Amino acid sequence: EAGVTQFPSHSVIEKGQTVTLRCDPISGHDNLYWYRRVMGKEIKFLLHFVKESKQDESGMPNNRFLAERTGGTYSTLKVQPAELEDSGVYFCASTGTVNTGELFFGEGSRLTVL
Amino acid sequence: RKEVEQDPGPFNVPEGATVAFNCTYSNSASQSFFWYRQDCRKEPKLLMSVYSSGNEDGRFTAQLNRASQYISLLIRDSKLSDSATYLCVVTSAGNNRKLIWGLGTSLAVNP
Numbered sequence: 001e002a003g004v005t006q007f008p009s010h011s012v013i014e015k016g017q018t019v020t021l022r023c024d025p026i027s028g029h030d031n032l033y034w035y036r037r038v039m040g041k042e043i044k045f046l047l048h049f050v051k052e053s054k055q056d057e058s059g060m061p062n063n064r065f066l067a068e069r070t071g072g073t074y075s076t077l078k079v080q081p082a083e084l085e086d087s088g089v090y091f092c093a094s095t096g097t098v099n100t101g102e103l104f105f106g107e108g109s110r111l112t113v114l
Numbered sequence: 115r116k117e118v119e120q121d122p123g124p125f126n127v128p129e130g131a132t133v134a135f136n137c138t139y140s141n142s143a144s145q146s147f148f149w150y151r152q153d154c155r156k157e158p159k160l161l162m163s164v165y166s167s168g169n170e171d172g173r174f175t176a177q178l179n180r181a182s183q184y185i186s187l188l189i190r191d192s193k194l195s196d197s198a199t200y201l202c203v204v205t206s207a208g209n210n211r212k213l214i215w216g217l218g219t220s221l222a223v224n225p
Contacts, residue, residue: 004157035213041217042116042118042215042216042217043158043201043213043215044215045213045214091157091158102148102160102163103160105157105158105159106157107157
């Protein structure tokens with residue numbers, strides 16, 4: 001069974017540009033999460049989808065970030081316009097069972113904003 | 115104060131050693147507790163859940179002290195393959211789905 005896949009694995013863009021990250025969760029997993037790790041900091045929650053609905057987006061840093069999950073399958077996270085402080089690793093995770101605490105993570109998309 | 119605090123290390127131990135990691139959390143209403151493991155430039159993976167009664171999985175033992183808001187992980191008979199970062203994770207109060215992460219403790223097991 002395929003795990004959580006993320007694309008691209010690494011993106012280097014200039015300040016002001018736009019980047020879109022994609023996450024394909026494990027098939028059948030209704031719950032999809034985005035997390036981010038900025039260098040030297042803890043992994044931080046960004047948002048949570050249940051199917052196509054945003055369950056919790058309290059961790060989204062600001063309105064430059066837009067997440068979608070049309071059709072309840074894959075998700076995209078767009079950063080527009082990117083700023084230097086957006087650099088970090090963006091992890092996507094999915095789970096089919098909400099309360100176990102076991103999230104299955106993708107390998108992450110490393111974003112570098114120059 | 116950080117919500118989840120860990121000693122970042124690094125811990126450098128010889129093969130076969132026993133090593134213990136500690137973690138404290140600030141919100142007494144936190145409901146669930148976990149240790150995740152992350153290898154260099156890889157994704158975090160669940161190592162084990164942590165229960166009030168304590169739990170063991172092979173060479174790994176996890177303990178939770180709710181009164182002290184303290185979580186521990188003990189690794190016995192360390193292997194080279196145990197080298198990784200160990201992340202202490204709690205779920206936010208009132209929401210079992212949002213994970214709050216510690217910075218992680220780096221472990222290097224040396225031959």
